[in-house]
Amino acid sequence: MNRYTYPCPLRWSDADANGHINNAVFLRYMEEARTRMFREVLATDEEGRRRNAFVVARATIDYKAPLTYRDEPVDVHVRTVKSAGASFELAYEIRDADRLYAEAVTVIAAYNLDTGRLRRLSADERAFLARYSSP
Amino acid sequence: MNRYTYPCPLRWSDADANGHINNAVFLRYMEEARTRMFREVLATDEEGRRRNAFVVARATIDYKAPLTYRDEPVDVHVRTVKSAGASFELAYEIRDADRLYAEAVTVIAAYNLDTGRLRRLSADERAFLARYSSP
Amino acid sequence: MNRYTYPCPLRWSDADANGHINNAVFLRYMEEARTRMFREVLATDEEGRRRNAFVVARATIDYKAPLTYRDEPVDVHVRTVKSAGASFELAYEIRDADRLYAEAVTVIAAYNLDTGRLRRLSADERAFLARYSSP
Amino acid sequence: MNRYTYPCPLRWSDADANGHINNAVFLRYMEEARTRMFREVLATDEEGRRRNAFVVARATIDYKAPLTYRDEPVDVHVRTVKSAGASFELAYEIRDADRLYAEAVTVIAAYNLDTGRLRRLSADERAFLARYSSP
Numbered sequence: 001m002n003r004y005t006y007p008c009p010l011r012w013s014d015a016d017a018n019g020h021i022n023n024a025v026f027l028r029y030m031e032e033a034r035t036r037m038f039r040e041v042l043a044t045d046e047e048g049r050r051r052n053a054f055v056v057a058r059a060t061i062d063y064k065a066p067l068t069y070r071d072e073p074v075d076v077h078v079r080t081v082k083s084a085g086a087s088f089e090l091a092y093e094i095r096d097a098d099r100l101y102a103e104a105v106t107v108i109a110a111y112n113l114d115t116g117r118l119r120r121l122s123a124d125e126r127a128f129l130a131r132y133s134s135p
Numbered sequence: 136m137n138r139y140t141y142p143c144p145l146r147w148s149d150a151d152a153n154g155h156i157n158n159a160v161f162l163r164y165m166e167e168a169r170t171r172m173f174r175e176v177l178a179t180d181e182e183g184r185r186r187n188a189f190v191v192a193r194a195t196i197d198y199k200a201p202l203t204y205r206d207e208p209v210d211v212h213v214r215t216v217k218s219a220g221a222s223f224e225l226a227y228e229i230r231d232a233d234r235l236y237a238e239a240v241t242v243i244a245a246y247n248l249d250t251g252r253l254r255r256l257s258a259d260e261r262a263f264l265a266r267y268s269s270p
Numbered sequence: 271m272n273r274y275t276y277p278c279p280l281r282w283s284d285a286d287a288n289g290h291i292n293n294a295v296f297l298r299y300m301e302e303a304r305t306r307m308f309r310e311v312l313a314t315d316e317e318g319r320r321r322n323a324f325v326v327a328r329a330t331i332d333y334k335a336p337l338t339y340r341d342e343p344v345d346v347h348v349r350t351v352k353s354a355g356a357s358f359e360l361a362y363e364i365r366d367a368d369r370l371y372a373e374a375v376t377v378i379a380a381y382n383l384d385t386g387r388l389r390r391l392s393a394d395e396r397a398f399l400a401r402y403s404s405p
Numbered sequence: 406m407n408r409y410t411y412p413c414p415l416r417w418s419d420a421d422a423n424g425h426i427n428n429a430v431f432l433r434y435m436e437e438a439r440t441r442m443f444r445e446v447l448a449t450d451e452e453g454r455r456r457n458a459f460v461v462a463r464a465t466i467d468y469k470a471p472l473t474y475r476d477e478p479v480d481v482h483v484r485t486v487k488s489a490g491a492s493f494e495l496a497y498e499i500r501d502a503d504r505l506y507a508e509a510v511t512v513i514a515a516y517n518l519d520t521g522r523l524r525r526l527s528a529d530e531r532a533f534l535a536r537y538s539s540p
Contacts, residue, residue, distance in 0.1 A: 009414050011433060011436075011437050012287065012437060013294070013433055013436060016282070016283055016287070017282065017287065017289050017339070018188060018190075019248070022166075023166075023190075023191040024160070024162035024163050024166065027158060027159035028159050028416060031157075031158075031418060032416050032417060036476060050153075055201075056158040056198060058195075058198065059158065059194070060195045060196075061194050062192070063190070063191060063193065066190075071441060071444065116201070144279050146298060147302060147305040147421075147422065148298055148301060148302070148421060148427060150421070150422040151417070151418055151420070151421075152417065152421070152424050152474070154422050157418060163283055170282040171341060174341065206309065288455075288458060288460075288518055290460070292436075293436075293460075293464065294429050294430070294433050295429070297428060297429035297432060298429050301427075301428075320423075323423060325425070325428075325471070326428040327467070327468055328465075328466065328467050329428065329464070329465070329466050330463075330464070330466075331463065332462070333461060336460070336521070383424070
């Protein structure tokens with residue numbers, strides 16, 4: 001399957017006073033998986049990185065089962081759902097092999113942090129995203 | 136208008152390396168507004184609190200404009216969209232008077248943390264939620 | 271008394287799975303008080319801000335009593351202990367009028383984020399720090 | 406050497422608006438290493454865990470070099486410095502093989518979360534701590 005997987009280590013501090021990994025922390029896990037997935041297409045210099053950034057424009061997440069702290073990482077699977085001129089959609093599953101904790105979709109906009117404006121996805125970025133889309 | 140408003144103070148650490156309040160932090164702001172809004176219907180003893188808890192079952196958030204750190208709080212407006220037997224929906228606007236940063240909806244499930252099972256909303260909880268719904 | 275006070279609002283998510291405001295979060299409260307205190311001497315443009323930044327070089331904190339989440343802010347008092355050519359010391363008390371939760375000292379270095387080198391405190395910065403030192 | 410090492414994975418969100426891993430986050434890294442180190446002596450049931458908890462009573466940390474986000478974990482080394490009836494001291498180094506980012510000491514108190522009182526370290530806990538002390 002054409003997806004990226006980051007086995008995301010939990011932190012004890014990710015749990016809230018209810019003893020569950022807090023709902024907002026799931027967005028951190030998704031961000032961390034996405035950051036690692038995109039390392040190869042991100043500019044390596046600060047100026048290029050700011051001109052060719054990405055920002056989250058929309059997020060939808062369904063919490064399916066409570067996740068509690070443990071030593072073992074939780075898998076964050078990421079795949080491309082669709083891609084347009086200046087944005088794309090990623091779908092996520094946060095899960096163990098036999099248990100789904102959450103599934104989510106984010107719309108990500110290609111964004112120039114210096115001008116504060118949307119930008120077009122480059123050919124390299126589109127090719128990169130295509131590698132993680134299901135046939 | 137029948138809504139609850141929490142003027143939520145920002146923290147410098149809410150901004151990420153891009154200099155914007157991070158997308159996951161918006162869920163913290165919503166949680167904080169909700170926590171304060173619900174203080175009056177929450178059980179005050181730990182046992183009651185765990186038996187009559189709430190958990191986020193679904194969240195959808197649209198980011199409309201970048202929010203940067205400043206001294207002034209940002210308003211988090213919360214209102215009830217609908218209410219069912221064991222869950223309800225809240226809608227949020229995170230905004231200044233003249234600028235909308237994000238709008239969101241969460242489905243919240245009434246939940247017993249000790250049994251790990253859904254529970255029914257009480258009459259008091261339903262009456263409380265009704266106060267924040269638009270006519 | 272020559273000190274700066276920020277009444278720091280708590281967040282429910284500051285509590286950890288033990289139900290106490292987490293020890294690391296106290297450093298956030300101190301950072302937030304410091305950030306607000308220093309607003310008037312900080313450069314307002316991004317380039318000036320990076321050239322005239324401050325970084326924490328050392329922190330010592332004593333936790334005196336557990337702090338639990340509540341609606342009311344907790345006071346963070348900050349005063350200057352001493353000031354040298356390229357660094358200074360701040361002392362903090364995190365407390366209610368009648369209860370001390372933590373006291374702390376941080377050594378702060380004047381730092382140029384762009385060169386990664388220490389810098390000298392300006393006359394304005396030294397005058398600012400002197401205003402918060404006890405006679 | 407008698408020490409515990411946790412190769413702690415960084416998160417992009419650990420960096421602050423200055424682009425460095427935030428000073429407060431180092432306490433999270435230390436907490437995470439400590440939590441994993443202590444798994445084998447911690448009670449596995451919630452009641453035992455609360456009666457036989459640990460809390461940070463004092464922390465001192467020296468920041469030696471800026472740490473920036475990268476894919477590779479950073480090593481958190483932990484060793485016992487000393488141990489008394491109801492508390493003990495741990496020393497930490499947060500480092501790569503060739504670069505020290507921070508060193509720290511925490512005083513940890515043995516604590517009963519339900520009574521809010523200190524408790525005595527058990528023989529098992531003392532034996533566990535002795536394994537990580539230098540000869």
